[in-house]
Amino acid sequence: MYFGGAVLTWLVNILAGVLRGTGNMKLPSMMIVNSAICQIILGGTLGLGLGPVPQFGMPGVATGSLIAYSINIAIMSWYLFSGRGRIVPRLRGFRMRWALFADILKVGVVACFSPLQNTLTNLVFTHMLAVFGTAVLAAYGIGARLEYVLATIAFSIGIGSVPMIGVAIGAGRIARARRIAWTTGVVALIVIGGLACAAALFPDPWVRLFTDNAEAHAASRQFLRTVAPFYAFIGLASAMYFSSQGAGNVLGPVLAQTARLLFIVLGGSYLISQTAAAESFFSLTAASMMLLGALSCAAVAFTRWGPRKTGGKGRLSLASVGDK
Incomplete structure (x- = not known):
């Protein structure tokens, strides 16, 4: 399950690399810390079970990690596409440049x-x-x-x-x-x-x-x-x-x-x-x-x-x- 969602891991690192390339070292570092915290909380909750949440075992741990990555992807994507970074990605008129x-x-x-x-x-x-x-x-x-x-x-x-x-x-x-x-x-x-x-x-x-x-x-x-x-x-x-x-x-x-x-x-x-x-x-x-x-x-x-x-x-x- 985790391997099936590995693209999220790559996307997190790609976005972090883009931000570092603009000179922004703070946000990618914060996202790494946020990812670790979210993985511990979500992975522990879904893997071991907590309160009304049932125990899913290792699939729950994997799901928690992927959810944490998705949260970071959403935050960094919002930051870039909102114009708050030094570059603004544009999808309109996009073409492959080999x-x-x-x-x-x-x-x-x-x-x-x-x-x-x-x-x-x-x-x-x-x-x-x-x-x-x-x-x-x-x-x-x-x-x-x-x-x-x-x-x-x-x-x-x-x-x-x-x-x-x-x-x-x-x-x-x-x-x-x-x-x-x-x-x-x-x-x-x-x-x-x-x-x-x-x-x-x-x-x-x-x-x-x-x-x-x-x-x-x-x-x-x-x-x-x-x-x-x-x-x-x-x-x-x-x-x-x-x-x-x-x-x-x-x-x-x-x-x-x-x-x-x-x-x-x-x-x-x-x-x-x-x-x-x-x-x-x-x-x-x-x-x-x-x-x-x-x-x-x-x-x-x-x-x-x-x-x-x-x-x-x-x-x-x-x-x-x-x-x-």
């Missing part, structure tokens, strides 16, 4: 590989750690949950750079666009690094949220103290990825993720052949994060940003072929 689809897909298709590779990296590493038992797997899972939380914060930092860099490049101010990218990267590195180092120094409060098993607790503490400080490079890589989105070229950061995946596969295969301990795999994870951050920065540093003629009579679009 050149615009090409510009969107040029970034979107490549960007699709980013979450796929990230998920595949986690699956590969989980498979490698399975031989060490449930305690080590639990440690990796607990660390991954912290990474997801920090990735959300990194997203909130990085997404703000997309419209700023896009506008700067569209105006031909390439140097300004690069300053925005590096500033975003430094902020993400410091903020995520600070939070991650706090978790590494004091891992117990986070670990206790998930387990009270002594063996899993010890393995989780060791994992966080080894790996958590390097989550800062995940934040840095996320900032570089969003900056590249604003520049209209995400190939470099996506290839950086490919390199990280290959590094883990090859390094993990070597450690398996050497019957290495779990601690060596923890170090491999930390090293892969450093590699991802460094290569993502290199991608931004060495990719040329600037407007590009797409053919026709001098029409320009955002692309990464030539600084001005």
Whole structure:
């Protein structure tokens, strides 16, 4: 049922992206918070039953989520079509412009590989750690949950750079666009690094949220103290990825993720052949994060940003072929 209504999830994110593109970061953020609150209330009520509302189980939870998305779609659509935004969508006279689809897909298709590779990296590493038992797997899972939380914060930092860099490049101010990218990267590195180092120094409060098993607790503490400080490079890589989105070229950061995946596969295969301990795999994870951050920065540093003629009579679009 939820999958059948997945188009609502996509539409929410599309509308939020349109609003962010106009420079409005407040309303999309409020809608995300509103969505979470509505999902908890509606999903809990319909799933578990409350008062006169019968218990629908998992279909009720899915329905609550879809209703929450529909509410946000209605609010953001009203905001845009009412003229309160900086742009007003017009349905009258609408016609398909394939050149615009090409510009969107040029970034979107490549960007699709980013979450796929990230998920595949986690699956590969989980498979490698399975031989060490449930305690080590639990440690990796607990660390991954912290990474997801920090990735959300990194997203909130990085997404703000997309419209700023896009506008700067569209105006031909390439140097300004690069300053925005590096500033975003430094902020993400410091903020995520600070939070991650706090978790590494004091891992117990986070670990206790998930387990009270002594063996899993010890393995989780060791994992966080080894790996958590390097989550800062995940934040840095996320900032570089969003900056590249604003520049209209995400190939470099996506290839950086490919390199990280290959590094883990090859390094993990070597450690398996050497019957290495779990601690060596923890170090491999930390090293892969450093590699991802460094290569993502290199991608931004060495990719040329600037407007590009797409053919026709001098029409320009955002692309990464030539600084001005």
